[in-house]
Amino acid sequence: MGKRTNELRKLSEQDLMNRLEELRVDLLKRKAEARLGTLKNTSSIRNARKEMARIYTILSEKKRNEKKNNFLQYDLIGKKYKNNKLF
Numbered sequence: 001m002g003k004r005t006n007e008l009r010k011l012s013e014q015d016l017m018n019r020l021e022e023l024r025v026d027l028l029k030r031k032a033e034a035r036l037g038t039l040k041n042t043s044s045i046r047n048a049r050k051e052m053a054r055i056y057t058i059l060s061e062k063k064r065n066e067k068k069n070n071f072l073q074y075d076l077i078g079k080k081y082k083n084n085k086l087f
Contacts, residue, residue, distance in 0.1 A: 008058050016055050023052050 008016065027048045033039035 005054055005058070008054060013059065013062060016059055020052060020055050023048050023055070027052070 008019075011019070027045065030039060030045050030048065034042060034045060039045075
C-alpha cells in the first residue's frame with residue numbers, strides 16, 4: 001500500500017478493479033491474523049480499508065465524469081438543456 005490518490009487516478013478502471021481485488025484478499029488475511037493474534041501492525045487493516053475507499057471514490061468519479069461528458073456531447077449538438085431536462 002502506498003499508492004496515493006494522484007497515482008491511482010492515472011490507472012485505468014480495470015487496473016483499479018484488480019487493485020481492489022488484491023486489497024480485499026489482503027484485508028481478509030490481515031483480519032484472520034488479527035483474530036489469531038499474530039498481526040503485529042494492526043494499523044494495516046485500517047490502511048487497507050482507506051485505500052479501498054480511495055479506489056471506490058475514484059471509480060465513482062470516473063463514472064460521473066463519463067456521464068457528464070455524454071451530457072456535454074448532447075449539448076454540443078444544439079439542443080438546449082436546463083436542469084438535465086430538454087426544454
